[in-house]
Amino acid sequence: MGAIDLYARKTAGFDERLARTVEVLRQAAADFGPGALQSTSLGVEDMVITDLIARHQLPIALATLDTGKLHAQTLALIPRIEQRYGLEVEVFAPVNEQVVHFVRANGEEPMYRSVELRKACCGVRKLEPLARMLTGRTAWITGLRREQSSNRAEVPFREDDGQGRVKVNPLAEWTWADVWHYVQANDVPYNPLHDEFMPSIGCAPCTRAIAVGEDFRSGRWWWEDSSKECGLHATHAEPSAGESESQASPLTFNATTGAPA
Numbered sequence: 001m002g003a004i005d006l007y008a009r010k011t012a013g014f015d016e017r018l019a020r021t022v023e024v025l026r027q028a029a030a031d032f033g034p035g036a037l038q039s040t041s042l043g044v045e046d047m048v049i050t051d052l053i054a055r056h057q058l059p060i061a062l063a064t065l066d067t068g069k070l071h072a073q074t075l076a077l078i079p080r081i082e083q084r085y086g087l088e089v090e091v092f093a094p095v096n097e098q099v100v101h102f103v104r105a106n107g108e109e110p111m112y113r114s115v116e117l118r119k120a121c122c123g124v125r126k127l128e129p130l131a132r133m134l135t136g137r138t139a140w141i142t143g144l145r146r147e148q149s150s151n152r153a154e155v156p157f158r159e160d161d162g163q164g165r166v167k168v169n170p171l172a173e174w175t176w177a178d179v180w181h182y183v184q185a186n187d188v189p190y191n192p193l194h195d196e197f198m199p200s201i202g203c204a205p206c207t208r209a210i211a212v213g214e215d216f217r218s219g220r221w222w223w224e225d226s227s228k229e230c231g232l233h234a235t236h237a238e239p240s241a242g243e244s245e246s247q248a249s250p251l252t253f254n255a256t257t258g259a260p261a
């Protein structure tokens with residue numbers, strides 16, 4: 001039994017949530033133009049967003065990180081996206097010299113030895129290439145949902161990323177059942193690892209299957225009791241005043257929740 005069989009369910013309010021998501025994406029394209037980028041993790045939420053970008057022909061570029069530690073099934077989605085939608089996915093990888101130096105000093109899988117080493121690995125393999133990915137961008141679009149973890153319970157549709165950009169979270173109010181209902185209804189390609197009880201997929205050494213009843217993010221960095229975040233989505237600040245001033249748009253955003261008003 002796969003993820004669609006297990007999770008896809010159309011629940012009350014789905015059509016309205018979908019309509020708000022499309023409006024949030026349209027507005028991001030209108031407000032930020034070529035400054036907007038979908039930073040896709042290639043997880044199922046991001047596949048839904050990519051499908052919506054393609055379906056509504058929104059001028060939003062796609063990019064992903066290849067940390068050098070991803071599953072083959074994850075990487076295989078890149079050509080599938082390009083073939084299915086005719087969109088290019090720009091791939092950002094860590095600086096080879098930095099990886100070689102880091103591995104020589106700490107070994108291939110130092111992340112299990114300490115939080116510091118795990119964060120250092122994420123720094124070299126994720127945060128540095130992410131910074132390059134976002135250079136020159138004013139907004140990035142993510143697949144964060146409030147339901148994913150207690151850390152994300154307040155995720156708004158728009159927020160200040162703390163680095164001078166706006167982070168747009170169009171699926172903020174979607175449930176896991178919504179995601180899989182959309183995948184089923186629109187035949188969205190997805191990582192087959194989701195069918196193996198991996199709801200949240202990152203690097204191979206840092207992702208495992210979860211058991212029934214476990215938290216959505218419990219398959220990530222499971223040996224740590226910390227926040228299960230790698231620094232890509234460290235904060236969920238409220239939208240800044242500058243954002244609401246500079247983006248005259250028909251869709252306004254609640255200053256507290258970030259939801260469309």
Ligand code: SF4
Nearest residue numbers: 111121122125203206
């Ligand atoms: S998720 Fe794991 S393998 Fe990937 S960059 Fe972070 S520590 Fe390294």
